[in-house]
């Protein structure tokens with residue numbers, strides 16, 4: 001959701017109004033997504049790098065986020081209107097307690113919604129996600145090894161490099177290291193389309209692992225200016241590319 005501050009400047013508004021307008025645009029685009037039948041929508045709401053912005057701006061966005069997350073619990077919210085299951089994705093311990101608690105409440109309250117899923121990336125970067133998945137996988141591997149009764153240290157070391165599927169079948173106590181299942185984004189399929197507003201053509205540490213075969217769309221509109229046409233344009237572009245992308249996936 002890029003371009004909130006530039007929008008505020010363009011409209012001669014205060015910086016915070018740009019973020020508020022950004023949230024309104026988000027709600028309206030999500031409605032279109034749900035009406036079009038999109039099953040998974042992921043938004044990049046706040047990166048770990050964004051915490052390096054001026055403390056007043058970080059505080060402003062966090063306050064806005066808290067207010068809006070709490071709003072998602074209301075009866076008339078978009079979440080209840082469309083049966084959305086919401087997940088907050090990222091290094092959530094970096095959030096302040098109030099935002100984290102509110103996020104957890106929404107995840108619990110919507111856990112049984114099945115129509116569509118919304119993934120909100122906060123305190124997220126792909127590099128953090130990958131590092132976390134590697135650490136988690138190493139931890140699992142270590143626990144698996146320890147689970148083998150009576151194994152000595154040198155035996156454990158000799159085991160390294162022997163984690164073949166055949167070995168795993170013979171030793172069900174040990175799991176093959178599986179990086180992808182430890183990614184925060186393991187709860188969703190890889191995205192078909194990634195839209196970055198305001199004409200920027202960089203991924204800025206977003207879904208680097210998952211976006212290998214994703215169609216990238218970079219409309220010029222600043223995020224608060226994004227509307228139905230930008231979404232439809234991305235879907236049409238995807239449809240035109242679909243057979244090529246399917247062929248490419250099969251070749252992998």
Ligand SMILES: CC(C)=CCC/C(C)=C/CC/C(C)=C/COP(=O)(O)OP(=O)(O)O
Nearest residue numbers: 001002003004005006022023045065068069
């Ligand atoms: C509950 C929920 C999902 C709330 C969302 C709140 C919200 C709108 C967050 C966006 C914050 C952000 C860093 C936007 C990017 O524009 P920018 O500030 O980088 O704008 P610029 O590119 O013009 O500088």
